[in-house]
Amino acid sequence: MNVVLVDPAELAPDGTVTLTDARAEHVRTVLGATAGARGRVGVIDGPLGTACVERVDGRAVVLRCDELAPAPPPRPRVDLLLAVPRPKVLKRLWAPLAQLGVGRILLTSAARVEKYYFDSHAVTPELWRTRLLEGLAQARDTRVPIVTVHRSLERLVANDLDRLSGDAHRLLADVELAGTERPLTVRDACRELRTDSRVLLAVGPEGGWRDDERALLGERGFTAVTLGPRALRTDVACIALLALAHEALEATAATRRAVAATKP
């Protein structure tokens, strides 16, 4: 926990918040129980800043959030369209996704996704919100990824995708790669983006997208990208792809800044 996240509803009008759960324990053991100590806080979906320990009442800790930034951090510029992986894999994936930074997560079905995955505990708002907040607290971010669940890829693509992630550049990564077509790397696929562009990464199920699904996504503007010849498990592929997409977007922004600086 690199930042103590508080819900806006927990924040009293005077800027104090009373913690009694694991966060109180964290403040007492990491920041020390003494009044006057300072530490990082963040308001969920709001600004980051620092707070002062006002008092400790037994197990409860009262923080005064007196130095908050004027605005929340920007929403991460990468979205993820993810064919639901096995529940065990998905449970472990929520926190890493929030650590790396993702604006929106569209969980979808696919031909090779088992239907019962959707009924698992891993696909419940209670579980994913807890795990996403853990990831944000690690990464010092406050912006909770927006998660939506889609039981039909066809309906998602036809009815919802433009509304949910219409402005993003669409990249399609198969976990199982064909290898013959020499698709682009993430970096190459992001080279022409603007500095404020968003990217939507589609990651297929174990066993890969079916050809008709690949064609459907291709028709909707997805460009195939490769992670190289190694077949990665969904969770490893997601982490690798998010890291590559963020680096590619940052490199694009750096190049544009450098070009702009040379202009008279």
Place this chain on the structure above:
Amino acid sequence: MNVVLVDPAELAPDGTVTLTDARAEHVRTVLGATAGARGRVGVIDGPLGTACVERVDGRAVVLRCDELAPAPPPRPRVDLLLAVPRPKVLKRLWAPLAQLGVGRILLTSAARVEKYYFDSHAVTPELWRTRLLEGLAQARDTRVPIVTVHRSLERLVANDLDRLSGDAHRLLADVELAGTERPLTVRDACRELRTDSRVLLAVGPEGGWRDDERALLGERGFTAVTLGPRALRTDVACIALLALAHEALEATAATRRAVAATKP
């Protein structure tokens, strides 16, 4: 399991191997139990290829490895110097490391590594070999990363590092980043490498390297690289860094090939 890995000692002189464990189960359920079916095999630290199901005797499956490549796949060009993370995190990390491809893993102590981590099951050859083989079978590779354990960072750096990973370009990534010095990205740090260069990534403990450790590694030729402003947990940082290093090496090779192609 995308490839059935067999130990050279299991291979009979006539090229057959008799499987009775989870691999036999995999062959029966995934490839089908019928004689004549073909599937991918790999000899551990040897060549990849395909094999034919010769016969099924109850639970045992006899494969004939009759189409193997003339040489093993190349050893991955990225090595990892890793301050031992919590046992729970390390246990989960072995397979992803092998999936992404790593030539050598140097596990080291550091000021912020708890000493008892070295006594955990996660730091035993039995556990890491099993998990690394799982990762290789997923990624269709045969080259088992070479793991060494070093209980002193000072001695590792002074006595062993040049011998174990002397030819690699050395990059230092803190999980907790200072943020003030604007270190290079992995891609930038790899821009000047040769096409056959190796990279050694040093990943610090939770809480980061101490300043004296950072200085020590700096003296031994490590260049600081950044993953951006987000503080990642060790496992997520390792996966992200390996993906970035492999992409950077591949991009360097592609650039050199393109330059070479323009020369008369």
